[in-house]
Amino acid sequence: MQELRIIGVPSDLGQRRRGVDMGPSAIRYAGLSMKLETLGYTVKDLGNINVPTPEMQDDGADNRLRFLREVTEVSKELCSIVSRVVDEGYIPIILGGDHSIAIGSVAGMAQKSKNYGVIWFDAHGDMNTPETTPSGNIHGMPLAISLGYGHDDLVGIGGVKGKLKPENVVLVGIRSIDRDEATLIKEAGVHCYTMAEVDRLGMAQVMKEAIEIAGNGTDGIHLSLDLDALDPMFAPGVGTPVNGGVTYREGHLAMEMLADSDKVVSVDVVEVNPILDTHNQTAVMAVELVESLFGKTTL
Numbered sequence: 001m002q003e004l005r006i007i008g009v010p011s012d013l014g015q016r017r018r019g020v021d022m023g024p025s026a027i028r029y030a031g032l033s034m035k036l037e038t039l040g041y042t043v044k045d046l047g048n049i050n051v052p053t054p055e056m057q058d059d060g061a062d063n064r065l066r067f068l069r070e071v072t073e074v075s076k077e078l079c080s081i082v083s084r085v086v087d088e089g090y091i092p093i094i095l096g097g098d099h100s101i102a103i104g105s106v107a108g109m110a111q112k113s114k115n116y117g118v119i120w121f122d123a124h125g126d127m128n129t130p131e132t133t134p135s136g137n138i139h140g141m142p143l144a145i146s147l148g149y150g151h152d153d154l155v156g157i158g159g160v161k162g163k164l165k166p167e168n169v170v171l172v173g174i175r176s177i178d179r180d181e182a183t184l185i186k187e188a189g190v191h192c193y194t195m196a197e198v199d200r201l202g203m204a205q206v207m208k209e210a211i212e213i214a215g216n217g218t219d220g221i222h223l224s225l226d227l228d229a230l231d232p233m234f235a236p237g238v239g240t241p242v243n244g245g246v247t248y249r250e251g252h253l254a255m256e257m258l259a260d261s262d263k264v265v266s267v268d269v270v271e272v273n274p275i276l277d278t279h280n281q282t283a284v285m286a287v288e289l290v291e292s293l294f295g296k297t298t299l
Ligand SMILES: NC(=[NH2+])NCCC[C@H](N)C(=O)O
Pocket: 098, 099, 100, 124, 125, 126, 128, 133, 134, 135, 136, 137, 139, 140, 141, 176, 177, 178, 226, 228, 240, 271
């Protein structure tokens, strides 16, 4: 059985709502390590990366790319840690932080191989560029950046531009896309299962197809799990909630199918914001989903 490594990235530089920097603590407090150990894994927590405090920084000259410099630094640091962890043969579980941290995790995976598939579980497309962003928040851009679209400083992290093949990238749970972001999603050629498709096909069929797209002919699947993919009823503690999301049962079904596929090589768990949460329920939800992802079943 493979060993797991936990890496915390307490960053809220990619969006405007403070508190998502406490995500790693909230997820740890919900018992992540202990519960994975109960499933039979050896788990080592590597602690947190150093992330600058937003109040101590200037958000930079470009309001289309807030905290560009700081996000670049954090992403480089995470890239090198993730790359080391996979080189050593371990599965990294990267705890955010807002979704901008996926820039560094995907870049780190790409040091090992440029042939990983990605399942991006999210309410949002995260396919904005500085030209299309309505907010200037970098957490709306990480998938575009990983595919080679966006500011050079971010796109170039890890030395390779375009870290993924769009034909092996799948968005699941989508229900909020900005107008010009939609254009890039189509142009880039990534697959996209909106909530409308989840309704019509059912989560089982959507995940069957998603696992084929991200898993067939690739070296494995990176799961980028944004908790706002779930309906706010189950995951209220997120900065950009959108109604009409994935249910508790659908979420677990998706994770169980990924576990059965045996293809997951790395995971991001992002956007948990304890300030906006009630009784840590979003972090608890995150931990439960990760348990299903790593093989927890009833019997
Ligand atoms: N990872 C996220 N929660 N992203 C939300 C992005 C929201 C919006 N599309 C933006 O670019 O500002």
